Amino acid sequence: MNFLKTTVLLATLTGLLVAIGGLIGGVGGAIIFLVIAGAMNFFAYWFSDKFALKMAGARQIEERDDPRLFAMVREVAEKSRMPMPKVYIIENPSPNAFATGRNPEHAVVAVTTGIQRLLTERELRGVIGHEMGHVRNRDILTSSIVATVAGAISMIAQVLMWSSIFGGRGRDQNPFVTLAVILIAPIAATMIQLGISRTREYAADKTGAEVTGDPEALASALEKLQRGVSAMPMEETPAQEAVSALYIVKPFAGGGGMANLFSTHPPLEERIKRLRSMRY
Numbered sequence: 110m111n112f113l114k115t116t117v118l119l120a121t122l123t124g125l126l127v128a129i130g131g132l133i134g135g136v137g138g139a140i141i142f143l144v145i146a147g148a149m150n151f152f153a154y155w156f157s158d159k160f161a162l163k164m165a166g167a168r169q170i171e172e173r174d175d176p177r178l179f180a181m182v183r184e185v186a187e188k189s190r191m192p193m194p195k196v197y198i199i200e201n202p203s204p205n206a207f208a209t210g211r212n213p214e215h216a217v218v219a220v221t222t223g224i225q226r227l228l229t230e231r232e233l234r235g236v237i238g239h240e241m242g243h244v245r246n247r248d249i250l251t252s253s254i255v256a257t258v259a260g261a262i263s264m265i266a267q268v269l270m271w272s273s274i275f276g277g278r279g280r281d282q283n284p285f286v287t288l289a290v291i292l293i294a295p296i297a298a299t300m301i302q303l304g305i306s307r308t309r310e311y312a313a314d315k316t317g318a319e320v321t322g323d324p325e326a327l328a329s330a331l332e333k334l335q336r337g338v339s340a341m342p343m344e345e346t347p348a349q350e351a352v353s354a355l356y357i358v359k360p361f362a363g364g365g366g367m368a369n370l371f372s373t374h375p376p377l378e379e380r381i382k383r384l385r386s387m388r389y
Contacts, residue, residue: 157249158209158217161355164348165207167197167219174198181230182218185237189245189320194218204228204337207355208240209249216244227337228330235326236334238317239357245316248309306354307375314380318387328384334358335377 131139172179179196186193194208194216204224210216218240220233228236243249318324335358342362343349353360354373 154211158211158215161207161209161352162197162217162219164352165199165219165355166201166348167199167217170196170198177230178220178225178233181234181237182241185234185241185320189238189241191216191241191245194241194244198222201343202226203341203343203360204334205343205356205358205360206236206240207352207357208243209355210244211249212247213244216241218244223337223341224334227333231323231326232330232333235317235321235323235328235330236357238321238323239313239327240317241320242313242316243309245320246309246312248313251305251309303373306373310375311380311383314384315387318384324384324387328381331358331377331381331384338362 170178175196175198182196183193191213194210194213195218197217197219199205199219199221201221202223203221204227206218206220206224208216208218218237220236224236225233314327318327321327338358338360339362343360345361349360358377359372359374
């Protein structure tokens with residue numbers, strides 16, 4: 110069901126991009142922006158992991174540096190029937206973790222020093238299961254495509270806005286259509302992007318719990334992470350904001366209410382509820 114939902118949302122996002130390009134420049138406009146989106150996606154797919162690790166301040170470690178962590182990652186990787194990923198540490202007291210890499214053969218699992226201090230071994234194994242779930246489900250590729258298409262839509266809206274300001278609008282271009290594209294399209298693209306991101310979090314929870322056979326461990330970890338991040342949030346720097354969607358829980362303080370509508374992460378209460386409804 111999650112895969113179907115992601116496919117539908119991706120198709121909707123791509124359709125929105127093509128429709129906007131067609132409204133602006135006909136068939137030619139749609140083709141031009143699809144080519145631009147494809148080029149952006151190429152670079153996102155091949156280099157997004159390196160940028161994410163650098164922005165998060167992560168450093169690679171070897172097994173001799175943390176044998177216990179390596180043993181847990183290797184155990185989950187073997188249960189997932191995937192290659193052993195590289196392991197990175199983020200020197201940050203805020204408890205969190207993320208995975209990146211374009212495919213299982215180039216995967217990375219990164220954890221903060223804070224999460225190692227906060228969670229039990231069983232709970233940390235549950236978190237690693239979630240992150241390996243992202244790798245197994247090929248979420249990095251999905252996220253790259255989504256970000257590229259959404260970025261292209263925002264770029265089109267910006268071009269239209271400045272073109273209208275400086276009188277570049279074509280004679281046959283409907284001003285109401287132009288205004289709608291400028292105002293509505295980026296919001297629609299963002300909401301679809303958020304929908305896909307939330308769907309992938311639920312899917313990674315489920316995959317990780319199935320692989321480890323211990324959904325309660327991840328549910329317990331999420332409860333602790335919720336309290337831990339509230340007490341010790343990450344600093345909202347531009348670099349951390351850029352990679353915030355990758356983390357297992359939202360790394361910054363605040364949220365709730367209307368803010369949840371624009372969060373890349375689904376409500377923790379719902380994630381915990383779903384995990385505890387699983388039976389093993």
